[in-house]
Amino acid sequence: MTQAGKFTLRLAAALVALAGAAGALAQPKEVEIAIIEATTGPWSVNGGRVIKGAEMAVEEINAAGGIKSLGGAKIKLVVADAGARPDDAANAAQRVIASNPNIVGGAGAYISSQALAITEITERAGIPWLFGGSADQLTGRGFKHVFATNMPAGQVTPRIVPIIEQFAKLSSGGALKEVAILAVNTPGTIAVADGVEGALKARGVNVVAKEVFAIQLADGTAIAQRVRRARPSMIFFSTAIAPDTKTILTSLAQVGITPKNTPFFIYGGGAFDPEMLNLMPKEGLEGTAVFANIWPTKKSGDLEARWKQRTGQPWMTFDPAFGYGHVWVLKEALERAGSTDRAKVSEAMHALKLESGPAVAALNGPVSFDAKGVRVNPPALLLQWQNGVPVVAYPADVARAPLLKAQ
Incomplete structure (x- = not known):
């Protein structure tokens, strides 16, 4: 083969590699969000519904084009079993973070004692974390990355x-x-x-x-x-x-x-x-x-109807509403942060003032948080x-x- 032919082949190979690299860059990375809820033990029914609500939100977000400010990045849900005891939940949090170092946010668990254990772990990792628990200790520890969507006790x-x-x-x-x-x-x-x-x-x-x-x-x-x-x-x-x-x-x-x-x-x-x-x-x-605090009202639109059609359940309880709403809150924070940096996502969470949209429909009203991560004026x-x-x-x-x- 002539030198000119060899050059042409090398050029073609380089162009193919460059096109592949450009294609790879054009494909936005997945954004990992963790959900830690009981799938075994006495809380498994509630935890299972939370997870299904979160899955419903992820499917809707991804089908609508993902996170726009991140180039259409799709959300990937990482689910772990919180088990029956606080120790089980803490161990689940440790495993999830170790196995999924790119997690940018998460939520859980349904029971306050488990959420207390989980957030001890997630706070050290700087992961913005949502929960529906009501114990005052959850937001009373001076943590910077915890956010309560329920009404504290x-x-x-x-x-x-x-x-x-x-x-x-x-x-x-x-x-x-x-x-x-x-x-x-x-x-x-x-x-x-x-x-x-x-x-x-x-x-x-x-x-x-x-x-x-x-x-x-x-x-x-x-x-x-x-x-x-x-x-x-x-x-x-x-x-x-x-x-x-x-x-x-x-x-x-x-x-x-x-x-x-x-x-x-x-x-x-x-x-x-x-x-x-x-x-x-x-x-x-x-x-x-x-x-x-959380339940479908006449202002919730067709959220409950979509849930019932999806699951065949007779009504939508607060469990899936929390799961659904938490994913949408994190999505909105990611949109505003324009980054998967955990600290920037937490900053965006603290600055959120949601007045409309799926998160508001699920969580009954405006969603914003004070400096401690307590929801401002939750519904009753x-x-x-x-x-x-x-x-x-x-x-x-x-x-x-x-x-x-x-x-």
Whole structure:
């Protein structure tokens, strides 16, 4: 081959390599976001729904062109099992970070004690991290990269007690007088129960009974009997999972206390879970009220309809709404940061002021955070079981149905 021929071949090879390199540069890298939620253990149902909500958001974002400021980079979800204990969750966080050094943000877990353990790890790595837990400690440690989309327990008391009083008045037609408080022993639920107890006593309400029990209660008979002897005019129950809610409601019904004759006001995730309909008849739930921060309202657009079509589930709980909303919040922060640098993404998170869009639809209202990562003015909603479905009944501007009264 002549020298000219050899030169031509080398030139052609160089041009092919250059074209390949240009093509590679044109393809934006994937952006890795971690979700650490329980896929085993007592929280697995809730954790599984969070993950499905996050997956739904990722599919929508990627289908719409990915992260525009990063050249259309697609989001890749990295999922890890938080297990049953805080140690399990911490170990999962360590493994995820070690195995995926390019993670730019993440979220989880559903339970505050697990989120506390996870964020000890993610904070040291400088990873912006979202969670739906309510324990005040989550944002009270001086961390720079934690962001709470739920209402912290310390804010719940001043927001929930006026709603409890209003609910009592609307439900029974009279002022709140005697209350029994029941609570499962997890950080968030206990903090709320203690706060409500103190606030009610300060208002002159008589707390006639207080029962605290370990999660996964096997038998609520003794608790129900003590509550019956206390003769409360209303019951406040701070719970975490559906089986415990079923155990308490069933045990109380066996001693003649039901939502039809005594107003039930519940704080916590297990009370509006679709699993409840597999655990007890819908008649035993009718009229039960539940305080929530996140739930589809008449202002949420077609989000719930898309979720139901995707999953076949009867309604969208707060679990997938958190998963969906958290991914969208991180997406918006990445758009504003225009970078996958974790510190810049955290800065963008602190500066966020979302007034519209998918994150706002999922998380019920504007989304922004203060210097500690606490959500500014999170929503307060009252749900009520009506005809086998929990619907928003208060406040009126977002309610889907009027409040039912106790008989």
